[in-house]
Amino acid sequence: MAKDTIIVGGSIAGLMCGIMLKHHGYNVTIFEKEPSKSREGYNAGIKIGPDVQDFLKKHSRVPRDFTITCKAPVKFNIDGKAKPEHKQTMTSTSWGLLVSILRADFDGLTSKAVPIAPKAEERDGNAVFRNGAKVTDVRDFGNSVQVDVEDATSHNIQTVSGDLVIVADGSTSTLRKILLPDVKRQYAGYVSWRGTVQEAAVDKQASQTYAEKFAFHLMDRNYILHYTIPTDDGNVDPGKRLHNWIWYQPLAEKSEGMNAIFTDMNGIRHHGTVPRGLLEPKVWEQQKSLASATMPTDLAQILHSTSAPFVCTIYDLLSPRSVFFGGKVLLVGDALTTIRPNAGMSTTHAAYNCNELEKMIEGKQTPYQWEKAVLSFGAAQQRFAMVIASFGLDSKLVMVWYTIRWLLLLLGQKLGLA
Ligand SMILES: Cc1cc2nc3c(=O)[nH]c(=O)nc-3n(C[C@H](O)[C@H](O)[C@H](O)COP(=O)(O)OP(=O)(O)OC[C@H]3O[C@@H](n4cnc5c(N)ncnc54)[C@H](O)[C@@H]3O)c2cc1C
Known part of the structure; x- marks a missing residue:
């Protein structure tokens, strides 16, 4: 029987999980607190890393160019002289464009960027995106989970049940504050x-x-x-x-x-x-x-x-758990781990959470193996972003300290100690 899934938050992490689960036949409802249907981004850029590309290759049915490949990093000095630093190129896009593509893939919403949405396939589950719907509470209800959803206009509260709840409500997550009250940004x-x-x-x-x-x-x-x-x-x-x-x-x-x-x-x-x-x-x-x-x-x-x-x-935020109510509630994206933007890893982190979740859905790992994978990845990316940030913001000594902490964490993870 198709599982009824509730996703809290309709940004990058919520949409990626929604698309992937829909493609596995789950009936998915996304509750997004913002009332406007067409989402205004910050008109700002994001980095498209390999995890995002893997996700899109497997799950996006929107056939359009959406990235720009920028040439290798170049350091400019005050006189405007460029010094190439290393050879890696960088693939970028804009947040608003990626969200438009994900919306078209999830529930067929068209936009200027995606005027024709891909058709649903036979094995897909249902996909519903509800705007102006703020989730305010979550409860274990035996075989299912209940959430309270507040309507942005009427402020009426409706209780909705699901077999699985994915919490993707970002860095200031309401539900994380309920599930992990001691975790603070x-x-x-x-x-x-x-x-x-x-x-x-x-x-x-x-x-x-x-x-x-x-x-x-x-x-x-x-x-x-x-x-x-x-x-x-x-x-x-x-x-x-x-x-x-x-x-x-x-x-x-x-x-x-x-x-x-x-x-x-x-x-x-x-x-x-x-x-x-x-x-x-x-x-x-x-x-x-x-x-x-x-x-x-x-x-x-x-x-x-x-x-x-x-x-x-x-802000920095690191949650110590991502699985709740025996695997019926999962915390993902910025709600789980908020990574400094300096290394451009937030979207990659959201995609990694989703790609690993797919392995769980396919029965290739348990919820607790998924939790271990996403917590390790988030912690390592968070420390890596601190190294990158300290390169431009701190003294060399502080940067060396951050680098040592990051390497120790990687070593600890390799040895199974962290
Ligand atoms: C409008 C917007 C624009 C952004 N633009 C950029 C950008 O240009 N560059 C960049 O690097 N990053 C941007 N980000 C952040 C980026 O999306 C995240 O860092 C990362 O991709 C992980 O996304 P996320 O889905 O986990 O969290 P977020 O992107 O923060 O999304 C959380 C979503 O949950 C919704 N929400 C919050 N609380 C509730 C609730 N109680 N009930 C229902 N819904 C709720 C929020 O409205 C939001 O849509 C933007 C985020 C938003 C919301």
Whole structure:
């Protein structure tokens, strides 16, 4: 009999699990708290690693280009001179475009990026995506699990049962707080300024210097990354693509500086992200002046041409468990482990969780083997991201310390001690 599955959260991790389970004949309902059907992304980039590619090769039926391959990492010095660092290329896309593809694969929602959705196949289970549906509680109910779902408009609460519940409600997860009340997010001590600008909207020379390059520039304990991405609507044409940049900068928690940066142009104090277009103009002017003083001219040009930058606080979170209620509730994605974005591993982590889950669904591993795999992977990626972050944000000594901790963890995992 087809299993009824509830997925909490309709972003990358929830959609990937939903598609995979639907393809295995499960009837899947995704509850997503955001009311809007068409999801506005942050218009920002994500890295597409091998786990994401494996997932898409197996489960995506949307036949369209959605990535850009950026040339090997290049370090730019203050005079704009490029020094190749190593040979690996980087495959990128935009969050909004990937979500549009996943939605088309899950429940056939069409968009500018995917105007024709793939047809369901005979062996597929049912797929339902409910917007404006916030899950507020979860309970073990013997052979099934119950969740409470609050309607965003009426605030009515409905109780729904499922055989399996996948919790994919992100870093601030409501259900994780219920399942693991002692697990708390830790502020990592720095923020990311992010933005995108169309290639054609930037000075021609600056745009050409950085087009299709995965570039970085180190400053005094802060650094910036740049890569090229498609638009959320799926445009991959030169000139129309986007320069995507991420500038990491230390910022003391609860400081005056943090208060000023995270209070938007309408006087509202944000705690995770000041959304696109809402940065207080004076705050952004200051950042632009700093960019002009500390970055190569062409890169500073790209920042100056960015019309709607945004800023986020960076957190670490590591859950000690991912299996609850005897395997009927599973925690995945950022809700399980929130990895600093510096190494671009969050989407890879979500895909890894899903690919390993498929092995469990196929009977190739137990829920507890799945748990071991995803906890080990998340912990290792989290420490690796700390190494990468410390490369640009900390002293060499701190970076060596993070590297040792990461290597010790890998060794411990290999020996079965961690
Ligand atoms: C709008 C948006 C834009 C993003 N853009 C980028 C980007 O450009 N670059 C990047 O690197 N990362 C981005 N991310 C983060 C990225 O998706 C994650 O880091 C990673 O891919 C893992 O995703 P996730 O599905 O585990 O978590 P998330 O992407 O955080 O998704 C969690 C989802 O759960 C929903 N949700 C939360 N609580 C509840 C609840 N109680 N009931 C129902 N639904 C709930 C949220 O609305 C969200 O859709 C974005 C996330 C969001 C939500």
